[in-house]
Amino acid sequence: MTVRSRAGLAVLLVAALLLTACGVTRGDQATGLHRLRMMVPNSPGGGYDLTARTAVKIMEDTDITGRVEVFNVIGAGGTVAMARLMNEKGNDDLMMMMGLGVVGATYTNGSTARASDATALAKMVEEQEGILVPANSPYRTMADFVAAWKADPARVTVGGGSSPGGPDHLFPMETARAVGVDPKRVNYITYDGGGDLLTALLGGKIAVGTSGLGEYVDQIEAGQVRVLAVSGTERVEGVDAPTLTEAGIDLTFTNWRGVLAPPGISDDARDAMVRALTDLHGTDQWKEALVRNGWSDAFLTGPAFDQFLADQDHRVSTTLTELGLL
Numbered sequence: 001m002t003v004r005s006r007a008g009l010a011v012l013l014v015a016a017l018l019l020t021a022c023g024v025t026r027g028d029q030a031t032g033l034h035r036l037r038m039m040v041p042n043s044p045g046g047g048y049d050l051t052a053r054t055a056v057k058i059m060e061d062t063d064i065t066g067r068v069e070v071f072n073v074i075g076a077g078g079t080v081a082m083a084r085l086m087n088e089k090g091n092d093d094l095m096m097m098m099g100l101g102v103v104g105a106t107y108t109n110g111s112t113a114r115a116s117d118a119t120a121l122a123k124m125v126e127e128q129e130g131i132l133v134p135a136n137s138p139y140r141t142m143a144d145f146v147a148a149w150k151a152d153p154a155r156v157t158v159g160g161g162s163s164p165g166g167p168d169h170l171f172p173m174e175t176a177r178a179v180g181v182d183p184k185r186v187n188y189i190t191y192d193g194g195g196d197l198l199t200a201l202l203g204g205k206i207a208v209g210t211s212g213l214g215e216y217v218d219q220i221e222a223g224q225v226r227v228l229a230v231s232g233t234e235r236v237e238g239v240d241a242p243t244l245t246e247a248g249i250d251l252t253f254t255n256w257r258g259v260l261a262p263p264g265i266s267d268d269a270r271d272a273m274v275r276a277l278t279d280l281h282g283t284d285q286w287k288e289a290l291v292r293n294g295w296s297d298a299f300l301t302g303p304a305f306d307q308f309l310a311d312q313d314h315r316v317s318t319t320l321t322e323l324g325l326l
Contacts, residue, residue: 036273037069039096041081044072045195046161047212050293051125051257052097055277058285064276074192077105077163082113088262092269095121099257103309104165104316108325116309119265122277123258123300123308125290128232129171130241132209132216132225134201142229142247145208146179153185159206161197161215163190164325165316167255168197171231172210173323175244178251183323201225212255213239214293236294256298258305274301 038056040049049072056068073081078101085096096118103115131142139145149156153176160168169190173183189206191197194215201209202224213236219225220239227241231253235243244251261273280286281299290297300308320326 035067035093036065036276037071037094039081039085039094040070040072041074041078041096041098041102042072042161042193043074043195044193045198045215046193047127047215047255048078048097048099048101048257049193049195050215051295054289054293055097055124055259055280055286058283058289059276059280062279062283062285064279064283076109076111077166077190077192078102079105079109079111079113079163082106082115082118083111085118085260085262086113089264091262092265094262095273096260097257098260099167100170100255100312100316101162101166101168103312104167104169104320105163106165107316107320108164114313115260116306116313118263119261119270120305120309121259121261121270121273121301122281123256123298123305124277124281125295126254126256126298127212127214127293127295128230128236129167129210129253129255130213130216130230130236130239131172131175131228132201132211133207133228134204135224135226137207137226139208139228142242142244142249145228146249149176149181150179153181154187156208157187157189157206158208158210159189159191159197159200160210161191161194164188165320167212167253168210170316170319171253171255172208173319174251174253175210175249178244178249198225212294214295217293232296237291239294254296258300277301 038052040052042048053070056070059065082102088094106113133139158172162168176183176186194211197209200206216225227239229244229247230236230241233252
């Protein structure tokens with residue numbers, strides 16, 4: 001080989017190395033995740049969608065990961081997405097944002113897929129539920145709503161962004177029981193996510209909505225939606241509404257959201273995903289998102305999250321059996 005040929009080969013090798021380096025993000029090096037997708041089990045604009053897209057944007061912006069594709073799989077309150085997750089056994093580039101609503105939907109839709117059978121990655125947040133009415137609602141307080149509800153439960157339509165067994169369903173059922181309304185008489189209408197629920201609420205198709213508050217921050221601030229009460233132990237910052245306890249109702253209730261991967265992925269893939277979510281949890285941007293959306297930090301990984309999912313399966317199946325829905 002001539003000197004000129006060797007020099008030319010050296011230039012080509014250097015160029016190849018530079019091109020290869022350009023294809024690797026700092027996130028790839030840190031977590032070992034070269035490409036990743038995040039599945040959302042309900043419609044755009046819902047709680048899972050908001051949480052997933054917030055998490056993904058922060059992971060991308062802080063170079064925890066490279067670009068992450070977010071996509072929605074709609075149907076049966078998350079059961080369709082859960083079935084897809086289980087069918088992707090061994091696929092180590094897929095995560096799914098989920099929560100109590102998906103757990104409940106698998107039971108009420110007769111699915112055999114269980115969150116506890118997937119690969120548990122991390123529980124991320126807890127969120128209070130709110131009892132929501134449109135601005136022109138005749139119900140100005142919880143007392144107004146409860147009085148009408150007790151007088152004729154069938155006439156008061158209550159909508160939620162989750163299927164029976166999900167938080168938006170379990171919450172009004174438990175509230176009904178707490179105020180002396182038979183849960184079996186509650187006129188509950190299911191919507192596939194918070195976006196569809198908001199349309200129904202503002203369009204007068206339902207009298208009351210029950211949902212996490214993070215999905216309606218803009219509408220609450222604009223005065224389009226009023227909150228009669230929140231379900232946690234303390235008031236939500238920035239929301240002018242009492243807790244149920246303050247309104248004289250002996251009940252507290254919280255929803256949660258977490259991330260799963262398909263069953264059967266490698267330990268290395270699972271650890272890389274958990275590491276990425278742990279890094280996300282440690283960012284200032286995530287802490288700001290918690291405050292902005294009214295979420296409570298509930299980060300949990302490893303065996304503790306495995307056990308939590310098993311406990312949630314038991315909680316939902318027990319409650320639905322008591323309500324005569326299983």
